[in-house]
Amino acid sequence: MDDADYARAKRRRARNLKLWLAFLLAPPAAILIVFVFLPMASAVLYSLYEWDGLVRKEFIGLENFADILLNPNKNTLLFNAFWNNVKVFFSLMIVQNGIALVLALLLARNPRGYRFYQVVFFVPVILSTVIIGFQWKMFLNPVFGLVNKALHYVGLSDWALPWLGLPETALPSMLLVNSWHWFGFPTLVFLAAIHRIPKDFIEAARLDGASEWRIAREIIWPLMAPAVTIIVVLTFIGSFNWFEIPYIMNGLEGSPQGSTDMLGLLFYRTAFGSVSAGGSDFGSGSALAVLMFIFIFVFSIIATKYLTSREVEMS
Amino acid sequence: MEKKRNAGFETWLMHIFLGGSALVVLYPIFMMVMSGFKTNAEIFGTPFALPKSLNFDNYAVIWNTTDVPRYLLNSTIVTAISVAVLLITGTMAAYAISRYKFRGSIMVSLFFLAGLMLPLRLAIIPLFVQLKAMGLVDNLLGLIFIYTAMSLPSTVFILTGFLRALPSELEDSARVDGASELRIMVQIMVPLITPAMVIAGIYNAVPIWNDFFFPLIFIQTPENKTLAQGLTSFFGEYSVNFGVLYAGLTLAALPVVAVFIIQSKRFIAGMTAGAIK
Numbered sequence: 001m002d003d004a005d006y007a008r009a010k011r012r013r014a015r016n017l018k019l020w021l022a023f024l025l026a027p028p029a030a031i032l033i034v035f036v037f038l039p040m041a042s043a044v045l046y047s048l049y050e051w052d053g054l055v056r057k058e059f060i061g062l063e064n065f066a067d068i069l070l071n072p073n074k075n076t077l078l079f080n081a082f083w084n085n086v087k088v089f090f091s092l093m094i095v096q097n098g099i100a101l102v103l104a105l106l107l108a109r110n111p112r113g114y115r116f117y118q119v120v121f122f123v124p125v126i127l128s129t130v131i132i133g134f135q136w137k138m139f140l141n142p143v144f145g146l147v148n149k150a151l152h153y154v155g156l157s158d159w160a161l162p163w164l165g166l167p168e169t170a171l172p173s174m175l176l177v178n179s180w181h182w183f184g185f186p187t188l189v190f191l192a193a194i195h196r197i198p199k200d201f202i203e204a205a206r207l208d209g210a211s212e213w214r215i216a217r218e219i220i221w222p223l224m225a226p227a228v229t230i231i232v233v234l235t236f237i238g239s240f241n242w243f244e245i246p247y248i249m250n251g252l253e254g255s256p257q258g259s260t261d262m263l264g265l266l267f268y269r270t271a272f273g274s275v276s277a278g279g280s281d282f283g284s285g286s287a288l289a290v291l292m293f294i295f296i297f298v299f300s301i302i303a304t305k306y307l308t309s310r311e312v313e314m315s
Numbered sequence: 316m317e318k319k320r321n322a323g324f325e326t327w328l329m330h331i332f333l334g335g336s337a338l339v340v341l342y343p344i345f346m347m348v349m350s351g352f353k354t355n356a357e358i359f360g361t362p363f364a365l366p367k368s369l370n371f372d373n374y375a376v377i378w379n380t381t382d383v384p385r386y387l388l389n390s391t392i393v394t395a396i397s398v399a400v401l402l403i404t405g406t407m408a409a410y411a412i413s414r415y416k417f418r419g420s421i422m423v424s425l426f427f428l429a430g431l432m433l434p435l436r437l438a439i440i441p442l443f444v445q446l447k448a449m450g451l452v453d454n455l456l457g458l459i460f461i462y463t464a465m466s467l468p469s470t471v472f473i474l475t476g477f478l479r480a481l482p483s484e485l486e487d488s489a490r491v492d493g494a495s496e497l498r499i500m501v502q503i504m505v506p507l508i509t510p511a512m513v514i515a516g517i518y519n520a521v522p523i524w525n526d527f528f529f530p531l532i533f534i535q536t537p538e539n540k541t542l543a544q545g546l547t548s549f550f551g552e553y554s555v556n557f558g559v560l561y562a563g564l565t566l567a568a569l570p571v572v573a574v575f576i577i578q579s580k581r582f583i584a585g586m587t588a589g590a591i592k
Contacts, residue, residue, distance in 0.1 A: 016496075017415070017417075017496070018417075020496050020497075021411050021415060021417055023407075024407040024408065024410060024411035025407070025408055025411050025423060027404050027407065028404040028405065028407055028408040028427070028467055028471070029408070029423075029426070029427075031404060031460065031463055031464045031467060032426075032427065032430055032464055032467050032468075034445075034460075034464070035435075035442070035460050035461055035463075035464030035465075036430050036433060036435055036438075036464045036465065036467075037430075037433075038441070038445070039435070039438035039439075039441040039442040039445060040433050040435075040437075040438045040441075042438070042441030042444075042445070043437065043438045043440065043441050045441075046440060046441055054444065054447070099336075102332070103332075103333070103336060106329050106332060106333055107333070109329070111326075111329060111330065111333060112330075113333070116337070117333055117336075117337055118579075118583065119575075119576070119579045119583075120337045120340050120341060121336065121337070121340060122575070122579070122582070122583055122586075123340060123341075123344065123572065123575065124340060125586065126521055126525075126571050126572070126575050126582065126586070127525070127568055127571065127572070128524070128525035128527065128542070128543045128546075128567065128568075128571075129525065129527065129543075130525070130527045130543040130544075130546050130547065130567075131543075131546070131564050131567050131568050134546065134550055134560070134564060135343065135347050135564055136343075138557060138560060138561070139343065139346075144358070144359055144362075144557060146346060146362055146363070149362045149363070150363070153363070180339070180340070180343075184340075185586070185587070185590075188583055188587055189587050189590045192587065212325065227590070230590045231590070234590065237434070241434060241436065243436075243528065244527055244528070248527075248547070267437075271439070271440050272532070282440050282444075285440050286440050286441075289437040289438070289439075289440065290437075292437055293434065293437045296434070297432065
């Protein structure tokens, strides 16, 4: 009798626990399925169909992919945009993350004003890209912008260029704006990584008379490798999804002369239509999205694997 | 002696570099704020001078004749509700994953973490079709669902880490006393992870507040636009009135910067949470 009661109570508890877990997991899982997994899976499906506006027509296999990759009218745009994204990645790695590394190494020495610098460097990071894009678009205005006004004041009128209007200067200008926007993020991530290095390592080297440069290169740099991995991968993902700055500063067409065209802009134009791309094309747009996803995903994995293997090797 | 002087020079160089960087950040922001108090004539004539007076005319124009106040309200609504729903549902999932042993629990946690790898903006086309069918296009509720879904994986990830670290003695003794699972969760365990919830909240609130991409595609009517998106239409309307534009940018930046200055430590910890192990 007692045993049966006990077993029944145990069963009831188990059933209640199942209900409780279902209650906890069902709402978040439902939101995630409906608004993330379902659309992601549909994107693959959509890319295999021909579309007429919002209406799905017939199954055409990989024709959308062949069209964007092989049709000479379209693939020049694609390769141009892709090449620009590549430039963005390498430039940001050097300028944005390079500056961040130097600043992190300096802040790690705990200078006067440490807190102040931390806060100041992070201010642009928390601001909306839209605010920063417009702010610098106004500063870079060829006639009324502060940049050119300042150049006039210091007697460098010849240097006052229509920065966003020339194919040679538009992308570099945007990259500097992007670096201004984000450099505080890698700075503080690097700084946190340096702080986790045991103090004795650095102190011992300093007592042995090693120069700051040698300490940075031979002790700090290898030991902060995990943070570098994360920043490289995040910069890679950010560079190939780059959209807001070029869109805000020079519009959807990647002007002038396609010099600021990016995969993100091309995707938007293909999917939702534009002056140059014509009406919206959900099939080609989805195919482009799938290609971008595969590319970003595969390279992120490879980069993580490669960089992580270096971490082990060095430490 | 030689070495000492060298160290002094190095310190000096370090301060120049750090100070210069701070100036490069602060001066443009300072110019933006100052220009918001200027008339167009002042901006074009004496661009680097301080404004003649603290003239709030540009702000009056924004407040009285544009939709910017409406955009501010919409962004506040969307961010607040998204973060609230996100923290509630995120805590539920993280709690189930981290505090109970059940069959398939590893699969469930992988399911939530897989979301970390999926850049949702590449699924914007199906998302658009789907939201259209659900009547959620041009609707703040659509944005709220997207933001919640998009932010759930990172929230579950952050909170699971903290919940796993809590000792089980607390739960066990409450269970012996006959407390229900719900009561144990809400009254005992969740209060212990509020710092982690703040971090997860900030980590997601800032990108949600600043987001421009999803409203660009899903919101059309001015009454429903969010701040970041609304600024683009505002810039179209006032494209020649630089004073009003600078004031608009300053106004848009103000809420986030104000909260950041008060809570800078938490902000920095929150926003770098995904990148620091």
